[in-house]
Structures are given as C-alpha cells and as structure tokens.
Amino acid sequence: MDSPGAATSDQATPGPGVLSLRYGTARGRWVLAATVLGSGLAALDATVVGIALPAIARDFHVGVDSMQWVVNAYTLTLAGLLLLGGALGDTYGRRKVFVIGVTWFALASLACGVAPNVELLIAARAMQGVGAALLTPGSLAILQASFAPDDRARAIGSWSGLGGVATAIGPFLGGWLISAVSWRLVFFINLPLVAAVIAIAVRHVPESHAPDADRRHLDVAGAVTISLALAGITYGLIGVSASGWTAPPVLGSLAAGVVFLVAFVVIEWREQAPMLPLGIFRSRQFTAANAVTFVVYGALGGVFFLLPVVLQEAFGYSAVAAGAALLPVTAIMLAFSARSAALAARIGPRLPMTIGPLLIAAGMALFARLHGDGDYLTQVLPAAIVFGIGTTLNVAPLTATAMSSAPAEHSGIASAVNNDVARAAGLIAVAVLPVAAGLTGTVYLHPAALTDGFHRAVLIAAAVCAAGGLLAFATISNPPRRRAAQEAGAAAPTDLECLSCAIDGPPLRLGPSVPASAGDPGGARPSTAGSA
Numbered sequence: 001m002d003s004p005g006a007a008t009s010d011q012a013t014p015g016p017g018v019l020s021l022r023y024g025t026a027r028g029r030w031v032l033a034a035t036v037l038g039s040g041l042a043a044l045d046a047t048v049v050g051i052a053l054p055a056i057a058r059d060f061h062v063g064v065d066s067m068q069w070v071v072n073a074y075t076l077t078l079a080g081l082l083l084l085g086g087a088l089g090d091t092y093g094r095r096k097v098f099v100i101g102v103t104w105f106a107l108a109s110l111a112c113g114v115a116p117n118v119e120l121l122i123a124a125r126a127m128q129g130v131g132a133a134l135l136t137p138g139s140l141a142i143l144q145a146s147f148a149p150d151d152r153a154r155a156i157g158s159w160s161g162l163g164g165v166a167t168a169i170g171p172f173l174g175g176w177l178i179s180a181v182s183w184r185l186v187f188f189i190n191l192p193l194v195a196a197v198i199a200i201a202v203r204h205v206p207e208s209h210a211p212d213a214d215r216r217h218l219d220v221a222g223a224v225t226i227s228l229a230l231a232g233i234t235y236g237l238i239g240v241s242a243s244g245w246t247a248p249p250v251l252g253s254l255a256a257g258v259v260f261l262v263a264f265v266v267i268e269w270r271e272q273a274p275m276l277p278l279g280i281f282r283s284r285q286f287t288a289a290n291a292v293t294f295v296v297y298g299a300l301g302g303v304f305f306l307l308p309v310v311l312q313e314a315f316g317y318s319a320v321a322a323g324a325a326l327l328p329v330t331a332i333m334l335a336f337s338a339r340s341a342a343l344a345a346r347i348g349p350r351l352p353m354t355i356g357p358l359l360i361a362a363g364m365a366l367f368a369r370l371h372g373d374g375d376y377l378t379q380v381l382p383a384a385i386v387f388g389i390g391t392t393l394n395v396a397p398l399t400a401t402a403m404s405s406a407p408a409e410h411s412g413i414a415s416a417v418n419n420d421v422a423r424a425a426g427l428i429a430v431a432v433l434p435v436a437a438g439l440t441g442t443v444y445l446h447p448a449a450l451t452d453g454f455h456r457a458v459l460i461a462a463a464v465c466a467a468g469g470l471l472a473f474a475t476i477s478n479p480p481r482r483r484a485a486q487e488a489g490a491a492a493p494t495d496l497e498c499l500s501c502a503i504d505g506p507p508l509r510l511g512p513s514v515p516a517s518a519g520d521p522g523g524a525r526p527s528t529a530g531s532a
C-alpha cells in the first residue's frame with residue numbers, strides 16, 4: 001500500500017495531513033469507490049427496511065409498536081452519534097474510524113439477518129445505527145482530506161450522486177429480495193459489499209487526521225446526553241399506543257428525555273469545544289430553516305413509514321410493487337431539481353419553501369383517496385406526481401438556505417445540524433403519527449381498519465406539512481439578489497443530492513477548511529459531516 005504521505009503521479013503537491021489525489025487517477029477512483037460503497041450501505045439499508053416491515057411483523061407476530069422500533073432504533077443511534085462519529089475520525093484517523101464503522105455495520109447486519117425474535121432485531125438495528133454514525137461522516141471527510149482542492153467538488157459531487165442512486169433503488173431492490181427470498185436477505189446482502197469496502201479502504205485509502213488532532217477534545221458528554229434524550233422521548237411516545245399518556249413508564253420516559261435534553265443544552269453552552277455550538281442559532285434564517293426542516297421532514301418520515309405497509313397489507317401490493325410505487329417522485333426530482341435550485345436562486349427561497357410544502361401536503365391528502373383495490377394509475381400515481389412536484393420545489397432551497405445562513409466558520413456543523421434535525425423529526429413522527437391515527441397493536445392485519453387509520457394519518461401529516469409551508473412564509477426571508485445567486489452557486493444541492501434529501505434527510509456537506517474559532521481552538525480544519 002502506498003504510504004499516505006508519499007507523492008505519486010496520482011497526486012498533486014500534498015498539503016499538511018492530506019494526500020491531494022487527482023479525480024481522474026486510478027487511486028482517486030479507488031478512494032471514491034470505497035467511500036461511495038461505504039456510505040451507500042447506510043443509505044440503502046435506511047430505505048429497504050421500510051419495505052420489509054410487513055414481512056418482519058408477520059414472521060415475528062408483532063404489532064405496530066415493534067415495527068416502529070425496527071425503524072427508530074437505527075435512526076436513534078445514528079442521529080445521536082453522528083456528530084461524535086465525525087469528531088472521532090478527525091481525532092483518531094478518518095480511514096481507521098471509517099473501516100471500524102463499516103466492520104461494525106457488517107456485524108450488526110449479520111445479527112439483524114439471523115435475529116430469532118424482534119427484540120434482538122431491534123437491538124441489532126440500534127447497533128447498525130452506531131456503525132452508520134461512524135462510517136457516514138468518515139466517508140465524506142476522507143474525500144475532503146484526500147483530493148486536491150480543485151478536484152474536491154467533483155469528487156464530492158460524484159459521491160453525492162452515486163449515493164443518491166443507492167437511495168433511489170433501495171425500495172425496489174429491497175422489494176425484489178423480499179419477494180424472491182426473504183426479508184433476511186436485505187441484511188445479508190451487506191456482507192459482500194462490506195468485504196469489498198474494507199479491502200479497497202485498507203489498500204487504497206490514505207489516512208488523515210485533523211491538523212489539531214493531538215489537542216482535540218471529544219464532547220462525549222454532549223453525545224451521550226442527546227442520545228439519551230432522543231431515546232427517552234421516543235420510547236415514551238411509542239409507549240403511548242400500548243399504555244396511554246398517563247402510564248408511569250410513559251411519563252417517566254418522556255420526563256427523562258426532557259431532562260437529558262436540557263442537560264445537553266447546558267453542556268453545550270458550557271463546553272469549550274462543543275459538539276453543537278449554540279451560537280449558530282443566533283442566525284434567524286438558520287433557525288427558521290431548521291424549524292421548517294423539522295416540520296416538513298417529520299410529515300415525510302411518518303408517511304414514508306406507513307405507505308409501504310399499507311400498500312402491501314391493505315391493498316395487496318407485492319413488496320416489489322410497493323417499493324416501486326414512488327418511483328415517479330424519483331423521476332420528477334431527477335428531471336427538475338436543478339431547475340428548482342435555479343428558480344430559488346432567481347426569486348429567493350421564500351416562495352418555493354412556501355409552495356413546496358403546500359404541494360407535498362396536497363399529495364399526502366390525495367393518498368387519502370386510496371380504497372378498494374388501491375388502483376395504482378387512478379389512486380397512487382396522481383398523489384405521487386403532486387407529492388414529487390412539491391418535494392422538488394422544496395428540497396433544494398430548504399437545504400441551500402440552511403447551509404448558507406450559518407456563519408462561514410460553522411459551515412460543516414450547519415449541514416450536520418440540518419441533517420440531524422431531519423432525522424430527529426422522522427424519529428418522532430414514526431413514534432407519534434401511528435398513535436395519533438389509531439394505528440396501534442395488530443391493526444395492520446385488518447385491511448379496513450388499516451385503511452381508515454392510514455387516511456387519518458395522511459391527513460394529519462398533510463396538515464403538519466402545510467403548516468411547514470406557512471411557517472416558511474412567515475419566517476424565511478429572501479437575500480439580496482446578488483448574494484442569493486452566489487449562495488445558490490455555493491450551496492445548492494445536485495439533482496441526486498436532492499433525491500437523497502427527500503428520502504433520507506438533507507445531505508451533510510463538507511465545507512472548506514475554516515479559520516480557528518472559539519468552538520475550534522485547534523486551528524483550521526475541514527468539517528466532518530456526511531450523509532447517510
């Protein structure tokens with residue numbers, strides 16, 4: 001293996017701690033392949049599991065609350081540990097932490113595939129989230145540290161685009177695997193891919209650290225308290241379906257979650273080098289963009305959780321057909337997301353971020369027309385088209401606004417915050433929406449009751465999403481035209497990034513190296529966020 005510091009024909013003049021690979025060289029392609037495959041594992045797994053939920057529930061004879069935990073256990077640990085995973089890579093070596101994360105993810109995938117009961121499956125899914133939190137930020141940080149500055153944008157764009165492909169094909173691939181063999185193959189398919197990632201990473205990926213790695217402080221207390229806060233709130237909300245709001249375990253769990261959330265804020269306020277610098281929220285535009293993200297992505301998360309289950313259990317769709325049901329959304333976003341970004345650059349983000357959620361809400365409401373045999377052309381397709389148009393209008397300006405409205409020295413943490421807000425919103429929505437719609441216990445086994453509950457759920461989600469559009473109208477402001485164009489050129493996501501945003505939360509970006517700040521006393525360093 002080449003020494004990480006050695007100069008080769010594949011390299012430009014290396015800077016301190018980086019290899020400065022060229023995009024079109026053999027080693028550059030190997031590095032890109034390792035990072036795309038690694039992060040693609042997490043993206044693929046996050047989407048295919050939703051299609052597998054009915055089969056898992058039938059095999060283990062469990063109710064909706066267990067299906068919620070199969071999804072949320074993964075999201076919980078990923079959201080809680082994502083920022084810490086990036087910091088670990090900066091401190092101990094990005095390739096090392098990336099390989100550890102990929103290996104951890106493989107072992108957890110194996111445990112998911114052989115799980116004899118739903119309790120062990122949920123535990124293994126939580127462990128998968130830990131692995132994803134280690135490998136995801138590392139994949140993007142490796143590209144930032146490895147490629148020459150003038151090739152970095154092309155490398156990251158390719159990473160985003162190919163990762164978006166994995167996100168797009170996930171539901172269809174998952175449906176085919178489930179129909180052809182078993183839901184367990186959804187997890188076993190990760191193992192040969194992981195073997196390839198590890199082999200490529202060990203042979204071709206250079207090691208890198210943050211310039212101040214020997215002086216960096218890990219905000220472990222912050223990571224632990226935010227993880228416990230999310231766990232407590234999620235456990236309490238899911239427990240409502242079985243025990244009601246006044247049950248002691250529910251009240252105790254919710255109270256503990258709130259206490260840990262307050263503790264997290266206090267720790268971040270006092271921490272010299274916090275995981276989340278609270279000063280970033282002094283930007284009204286940044287705070288507003290993340291509030292809109294929370295509302296809109298909460299609604300999206302709840303609908304994406306329920307729709308595959310309802311199509312299969314209430315309307316007799318195969319796993320493949322359910323996975324392919326939203327392909328029109330993919331097609332619309334691929335065709336028009338770049339135009340959406342350009343439109344937002346010309347007229348500002350306020351109008352697209354208002355109309356987009358309103359159209360998404362209309363698409364969700366159209367899903368309430370599902371009845372009888374759930375005919376795809378007359379019932380599902382119109383809803384998917386309206387839904388896709390709204391998502392295309394909303395995602396690019398929302399992500400670009402969240403990125404561009406934060407101070408320059410916090411560009412990396414801004415994207416990480418926006419990603420975690422989207423994931424936390426989905427986490428809470430998956431816990432709350434089924435309860436609010438009366439979809440509890442084994443209702444999924446009764447098509448009529450499931451359909452009625454789904455109608456209530458999509459109308460609730462539509463109302464929430466529409467509120468997100470009104471919130472954007474009230475809080476988002478348009479920057480001056482010249483600055484808007486500059487920000488759009490620097491921050492607007494690519495077509496396939498937008499696709500990944502819509503399905504799995506906004507993409508985390510790597511900003512350029514930034515000057516030292518109060519939150520980063522060690523000097524300039526690249527940010528370490530990544531998309532799952």
